[in-house]
Amino acid sequence: MQESSKSEARERVLTAAERLFGERGYNAVSLRDIAAEVGIKHTSLYHHVPKGKEELYIEVTERRMERYQSGLQTTILLAGSLWLAQLHAAARWLLAQPPMHFGRMMQSDMQAISPEAAERLRIVVYRALLSPLESVLTNALAEQSPSKQRVSILAGMFLSLIEGISNLPDHFIRGSRDELLNVMIDLFVNGIKPQK
Amino acid sequence: MQESSKSEARERVLTAAERLFGERGYNAVSLRDIAAEVGIKHTSLYHHVPKGKEELYIEVTERRMERYQSGLQTTILLAGSLWLAQLHAAARWLLAQPPMHFGRMMQSDMQAISPEAAERLRIVVYRALLSPLESVLTNALAEQSPSKQRVSILAGMFLSLIEGISNLPDHFIRGSRDELLNVMIDLFVNGIKPQK
DNA sequence: GTCTATATGTTGATAGAC
């Protein structure tokens, strides 16, 4: 154990990068910012990530997405066998995480890296977030034996609704985000009309 | 008419800036990009917008939002008196526009400008997009006499669903975006269950 | 693993000629 092949210095770099990229996005984070957070000079980063900023971004984004996927799956598993409870649990878990900034990732960060890397990452991101939700929705819609296509679309819309809550400026949130979550789930399950 | 106080050269600058900022976001557009589109040098921009890039961004974003507001209102007005038709018309109109990139605006562009300007713009953006939808939803929920609060939230979620469609990578769109629109409206009105 | 020194490019901005 005295030789951690994935050195712990490198781990500190990745952790800092993941946090900063996640919070501010690709363009708004410089290598100097990341290095400063770790307490080293920015040129030292190249020892850990020889190919530079883009490689760093790709690596930490993949890490992050793996954590999203397993976190979501675990949350759903622990929520019991009722799909409505699973849906609530998934939404609550997602809102408890640092904001995804899904729209920014897709429309800003992906544009700033190479097209090939962007295309790969887009798929990774969608798979990580959609597939756990798709399994829940397949249960929810069991009596309708819905198409995989439709399940995917509904899962995407569920994510959009979650993301919308994060995008709201504070002025529009009188109550807590938990209340919004309930309104959101109600909308998703029953549509516009029933207040409850 | 021979003296257009708002000179037409300035107009060309604003038009180019509006398009580029809208497509790529604040950080990804340089003053040189905008100038090149107009066919002038980037230093000439300062004659039209003395305070520089941020002023330019604020001005064109406000313009854009005014057009969104009036476009939405007109669309809804022309859609007849049934709220469901109004909702469809609003959604179709929004999807026919150049993508809003709502999430990117809120999470990336707003972060790149001064906090005071960002706070003002956030409110402008939300008012422009939400208020026309709120009027439709107030009709839709008439029999429930819903709170203004709830109507605002639902309008925001409607926008999130629209935005979600723009954020989807092409791989996830087998059919047309029009089909997605129908699925989306169905979800918004009836919830998850009815296939239709 | 981290440093210093350095190369190279891009950005937003100003001054002043035409």
Next chain:
DNA sequence: GTCTATCAACATATAGAC
């Protein structure tokens, strides 16, 4: 209104010493 010339600041990246 547009230009040229110029600037300071900041970015990513490389080479090599310790």
